[in-house]
Amino acid sequence: MAHAVAPPLPSDGKPLVSYTIIRMHLIAAVVCMLISMTAGFLYSLQFLGYYPFPDSELFSPGHIRLFHTNMAAYGWLVNGFTAVAYYVIPRLTGYRVLGEKLAHLIFWVWQLILVLTLVGFCLNKAQAIEWGETPTGFRPGTFEMNYVPIDLLIVVGAVLLIFQFFTPLFKARDQKFYVTLWYFTSGFIWLALTYLMGNIIPEWVLPGAAGAAVTGLFIHDLVGLYVTPMGWGLMYFFVPMILRKPIWSHSLSVIGFWALAFFYPLGGVHHFLISPIPDYVEFGAISTTIAIEVVVTTVVVNFFMTLRGKWSALYTNMGIRWFYAGAVFYFLTCFQCAFQVTWTFQKVIHFTDWVVGHAHMIMFGTFSFWLYGSIDWLWPRIVKREWYSTALKSWHFWLSTIGITVMFLTLTMSGLIVGFMQKGLNPWSDMITSSYPFWIVRTFSGGMFIVGLMCGMYNMWMTARSTKEYDEEAHYIALDAK
Amino acid sequence: MERFYTFFFVAGLGCFGIAFLLSMVFPWMSLNEYHGMDYQTLEQLAATPSAEFVELQQSYPVRFEEVYPGGVTSENYAKALQLGRDLYIGQACFHCHSQFVRVVSNEQQRWGPPSEAYEYMNALNQPHLWGTRRVGPDVARLKGRHTNDWHIAHFINPKNVVPYSVMPAYAYYFDADGTPHEEGFALIAYLQWLGTTYNPTH
Numbered sequence: 001m002a003h004a005v006a007p008p009l010p011s012d013g014k015p016l017v018s019y020t021i022i023r024m025h026l027i028a029a030v031v032c033m034l035i036s037m038t039a040g041f042l043y044s045l046q047f048l049g050y051y052p053f054p055d056s057e058l059f060s061p062g063h064i065r066l067f068h069t070n071m072a073a074y075g076w077l078v079n080g081f082t083a084v085a086y087y088v089i090p091r092l093t094g095y096r097v098l099g100e101k102l103a104h105l106i107f108w109v110w111q112l113i114l115v116l117t118l119v120g121f122c123l124n125k126a127q128a129i130e131w132g133e134t135p136t137g138f139r140p141g142t143f144e145m146n147y148v149p150i151d152l153l154i155v156v157g158a159v160l161l162i163f164q165f166f167t168p169l170f171k172a173r174d175q176k177f178y179v180t181l182w183y184f185t186s187g188f189i190w191l192a193l194t195y196l197m198g199n200i201i202p203e204w205v206l207p208g209a210a211g212a213a214v215t216g217l218f219i220h221d222l223v224g225l226y227v228t229p230m231g232w233g234l235m236y237f238f239v240p241m242i243l244r245k246p247i248w249s250h251s252l253s254v255i256g257f258w259a260l261a262f263f264y265p266l267g268g269v270h271h272f273l274i275s276p277i278p279d280y281v282e283f284g285a286i287s288t289t290i291a292i293e294v295v296v297t298t299v300v301v302n303f304f305m306t307l308r309g310k311w312s313a314l315y316t317n318m319g320i321r322w323f324y325a326g327a328v329f330y331f332l333t334c335f336q337c338a339f340q341v342t343w344t345f346q347k348v349i350h351f352t353d354w355v356v357g358h359a360h361m362i363m364f365g366t367f368s369f370w371l372y373g374s375i376d377w378l379w380p381r382i383v384k385r386e387w388y389s390t391a392l393k394s395w396h397f398w399l400s401t402i403g404i405t406v407m408f409l410t411l412t413m414s415g416l417i418v419g420f421m422q423k424g425l426n427p428w429s430d431m432i433t434s435s436y437p438f439w440i441v442r443t444f445s446g447g448m449f450i451v452g453l454m455c456g457m458y459n460m461w462m463t464a465r466s467t468k469e470y471d472e473e474a475h476y477i478a479l480d481a482k
Numbered sequence: 483m484e485r486f487y488t489f490f491f492v493a494g495l496g497c498f499g500i501a502f503l504l505s506m507v508f509p510w511m512s513l514n515e516y517h518g519m520d521y522q523t524l525e526q527l528a529a530t531p532s533a534e535f536v537e538l539q540q541s542y543p544v545r546f547e548e549v550y551p552g553g554v555t556s557e558n559y560a561k562a563l564q565l566g567r568d569l570y571i572g573q574a575c576f577h578c579h580s581q582f583v584r585v586v587s588n589e590q591q592r593w594g595p596p597s598e599a600y601e602y603m604n605a606l607n608q609p610h611l612w613g614t615r616r617v618g619p620d621v622a623r624l625k626g627r628h629t630n631d632w633h634i635a636h637f638i639n640p641k642n643v644v645p646y647s648v649m650p651a652y653a654y655y656f657d658a659d660g661t662p663h664e665e666g667f668a669l670i671a672y673l674q675w676l677g678t679t680y681n682p683t684h
Contacts, residue, residue, distance in 0.1 A: 047617075047648050054651055061650045062574030124572025128609045133574075140564065141524070141605055173486035182489050189494035197502060202609035207521060208602025210510040212610045217505040225498065261493040265501030269509075272612060274584045276599035278512045284504070347586040351616035423587040428619055429646045 016090045019382045021103040025083035026375060026382070028111060030457050032075025033368070037450045039067035044443040048436075058122040066121045066133050072363060073131060073222065074154070075114050080371040081230040082106075085165055085184060087378060088237050092178050095168035106160045113157060116148050123147070131219050132198050140203075151199040158192035179253045183233035186261060190225035194218060209276040216277075216285075217268030223362070224264040231367045232256070232299065234374050235323055239306060242319055242377065248305035252298045259295035263288045273346045286341050293338040300331045318393045322373030325401055329365030333358060348423060353435065354415025357408045364449065365404040372396070372456065379460055380470045388462035392455045399452030407445035414438035513599050522604035522679070528560035534630055534674035535559055541630065542661050549664045559671065566672020567606055569665055578649070580613035581622045581676070594623040594677075601679045606672075618649055623677040633670050634660050 045051050046061040053059045086103070090096055097103065113134070120126065120135035125147045127136050137149030169185055177185070198218025202211035240247050247253060269277055269285035303324070307313070313320040336358060339345050349355065380387055387393065414435045421431050531554050539546045539554050550558040570576060582597040583589045590596055601622075602610050628636070632643065638656050640647035655666040662670065 046650060049648065051650065055654065057654045060573060060652075062572075062577070065574050065577055121572075124569060126572050126574065128571045128576060128611055130577075130614060140568070141608070169486055176484050177486065177489065182484065182493070185486060185489035186493040186497075189490065190498055193495075193498050193502075201506065206506070206510060207604065207608035208513075208610050209599040210506070210513050211608060212602075212612055213505050213509040215609060217501065221498075221501075258493070261497040262500075265498060266504060268501065268505050271614065274586055275582055275612065276597055276602065277509050281505070281509050281512075343586075347584075350584075351580055351614070355614065419587075422589075422592075422616075425588050425591060429644075432617075432646045432648055 014096075016094075016096055017087055018100055018103065021100070021107065022083045022086045022378065023382050024107055025079045025086070026378065026460075028107070029076050029079035029083060029371070030375075030453070030460065032071045032079060032114065034450070034453060034457065036068050036071035036076055037446065037453060039064045039071065041443065041446045041450060043068055044439065044446055047439045048443060063121045066126055067118060069131060070117055070121075070133060071114070073227075074110075074117070074134070077227055077230075077363075077367060077371070078110060080374070081227075081234075082110075082161065083378070084230070084234050084237075084371075084374050085188075088180060088234065089165050089168050089184060092181055092237070093168040093172035093175065095171045098164045098167040102160065102164055106157065106164060109153070109157050109160065113150060113153050116153075117150050120147055120150060127151070127199065127203065129198060129202060129215050129218065131222055132195070132215075134199075136199065136203060151195070154199075155192060155196050158188070158195060162188050162192060179236040179247070179257065180233040182257050183229040183236070187226055187229035187233065190221065190229065194221040194225055198222070212272050212275065213269050213277050213281065216271040217265065219271050220268040221265055224260070224267075227363075227367050228260065228264070231326075231370050232260075234370060235303065235327070238319060238374060238377055239303060239323055242317055243306065243310050243313055245306065245310065248302050248308075252302040256295060256299035256302065259292065259298075263292045263295065267292065267341075270341050273341070273350065274343060286343075289341040290338050293334050296331065296334040300327055303327055318390075318397065319373045319376040321397060322369045322376060325397075326366045326369030326373065329361050329369065329404065333362040333366065336361075348419035349415050350419075351422070352415035352418045353411040353438070354419065357411030357415060360411070361404060361408045364400075365408070369400070372400070375456075375460070379463060381472075383464040384470045385463050385466045386468040386470050388459050388466050392459040396452045396456040396459070399448045399455070403445045403448030403452065406448075407442055410438045410441040410445065520603065524560050524564060524605040525556070527604055527606060527675075527678075528556050528563055531556065531559035532625070532671070532674055532678070534625075535562065535671050537630055538662070538667055538670060545661050545663075546667070549667055562668045562671035563606060563675055565665065565668035566670070566675075567611075569669055570611065570672060573652070576611045576613045577615055578613075578617040580616045580620045581611045583620055583622050589620070593620050595680065595682070597622055598680075598684070600681075600684060604679060606675070618647075621673065621676055623680065624673050625675060625677040630670055630674070631660075633673060634662065634666070637666065637669065 042052065043061055043065045051061055086097065117134045121133070125135040125137075126133040132151075134150040134154060135147045136151050137145055137147045139146050165184070165188055169181065198215060198221070201214045202218075205211075206214060236247065236253070267285045267289035269281050270289050273282050273286070275282075304327070307320075307324065314324060315321075340349055340354070340358065376393070417434055418431045421434065536554050539550075547553065550561070552558060583593045583595065585596045634656060636643045636649075637652040638660065639651045639653065640649040652669070655663050655669065657663070
């Protein structure tokens with residue numbers, strides 16, 4: 001299977017895939033993840049009253065909170081998915097990406113964006129768009145610059161990515177695309193369009209409630225039309241390859257893709273329910289959101305049916321374990337969506353920790369798990385060394401899995417309690433004091449992620465330095481024997 | 483079907499476009515139609531400085547004159563509102579405070595009349611600051627809920643005023659004796675403005 005997916009290689013002797021650039025992106029990704037998690041951890045300390053820099057304006061809790069989400073989205077996920085795309089797209093199309101120099105340019109442009117974004121946050125230059133707080137660089141409502149226009153830089157970065165990856169995709173336009181490429185082709189366009197839309201329209205064109213509908217769509221599309229397609233794309237690539245068997249049902253893949261493309265973006269407004277946005281728009285968003293859960297189920301079923309007969313891979317292969325743990329969390333999150341999107345739930349749980357738990361389960365429990373799984377596959381091949389330690393891999397996995405489960409439960413519980421208190425007109429102090437025990441648990445569960453990630457990073461580092469050469473054949477013989 | 487162009491045009495551009503149009507055009511059309519909303523610029527909003535802004539000037543005349551030469555004018559008020567909003571965003575206050583009152587969960591009892599779309603048709607709500615998390619209370623109707631002095635004490639150390647508070651301190655925007663810096667003035671002016679656009683007879 002692994003060899004059969006790729007069409008014949010180019011015959012000029014140059015490698016199809018540049019491993020250097022993948023390595024750079026992967027390192028940047030995990031470093032960003034470490035920054036993001038540390039920021040999240042520090043922010044959680046604010047809620048316990050132990051924030052370490054209470055007197056610092058530059059590193060105020062608010063700024064740290066922006067570090068946390070933006071580094072997770074634009075640092076960890078974008079770098080990680082780009083690394084995977086460099087590995088996957090040339091293999092599936094048989095053509096190289098546009099250019100090696102361009103690859104370095106893109107890499108440095110993105111890292112520059114990240115650094116400038118963080119500096120911008122410290123200088124109070126954030127933009128009022130959730131998940132898109134990257135500075136516009138302009139004084140509101142004018143074209144006077146007051147900082148580097150990061151939003152535009154990000155669009156440039158996304159367009160460069162399109163040039164880079166659409167070269168092989170376009171050259172392969174006469175081939176029948178494999179599922180992964182469906183997701184990747186659309187995902188890169190969606191990233192650029194989503195970013196452009198979400199950062200331009202509410203900021204410059206539509207104020208107030210009409211703009212809110214678009215920012216809701218932006219939050220939603222960024223997750224649903226970039227992160228989700230990239231995540232599923234890599235699942236469809238790695239899982240059959242590691243298991244050495246095809247995906248169970250092609251029709252279910254088709255349904256899954258088109259339903260995602262069509263229904264997913266229609267649900268955007270559900271981030272601001274029971275708001276001044278007209279009710280019928282909200283109802284539209286609610287019903288499409290519920291519709292999408294049906295489709296999510298088809299995709300998850302497809303993957304679990306693929307695993308049938310190979311369950312032992314969950315024990316023997318760490319990549320598969322990450323992928324399927326992620327798929328379970330994916331299913332749980334989406335199942336939750338179908339309920340929490342209704343007004344009945346919204347009344348109580350909106351504005352509470354419930355939503356925070358939900359967001360962590362999908363962004364960490366699913367997409368980060370899938371990237372961890374991809375790293376498990378990619379890293380030894382990129383550095384051409386065997387993994388240094390299996391024990392560390394296990395630590396990374398279990399700390400992350402137990403951590404996210406605990407975090408999800410604790411936040412959901414505190415969300416419910418606070419939600420009902422809000423309805424019951426309890427004084428605000430009750431909501432803070434009753435959340436407190438849950439927040440303590442939250443901080444610890446976050447700490448588990450960090451320790452887990454550190455195990456993973458140390459393992460990557462030691463692997464790169466080890467002398468034990470990676471042996472692809474032995475790997476396959478071992479897999480098949482099991 | 484399973485080719486490049488399908489995924490580029492139909493999924494990539496097509497599906498995105500449909501959702502974008504639906505989520506943009508419909509709300510925008512009906513909001514305009516039913517609420518007949520006029521957009522207010524910053525200058526219009528700041529035409530009459532608030533009583534709280536005047537009070538700031540009376541309480542801290544020396545510092546106020548340094549920061550806002552010319553005293554309480556619409557231009558100075560506009561400057562304060564804009565900076566206040568910028569700080570509210572820059573310090574990510576909007577990730578701990580919401581700015582809309584819903585018609586459910588007894589929110590009217592707690593914070594006042596439910597928010598309506600026309601209230602957000604102005605320069606200080608572009609983009610809106612509705613927020614998605616309430617660690618602290620909703621601030622859509624904050625004007626007049628607390629005095630300037632309360633805000634100053636609260637910013638310098640929230641726990642001094644509200645013992646259980648988990649809100650960060652913003653003491654660096656004030657002198658030790660409570661005299662606000664430019665940022666302090668701006669934040670208070672902005673907070674005391676919130677809710678002004680509500681009109682009971684609308």
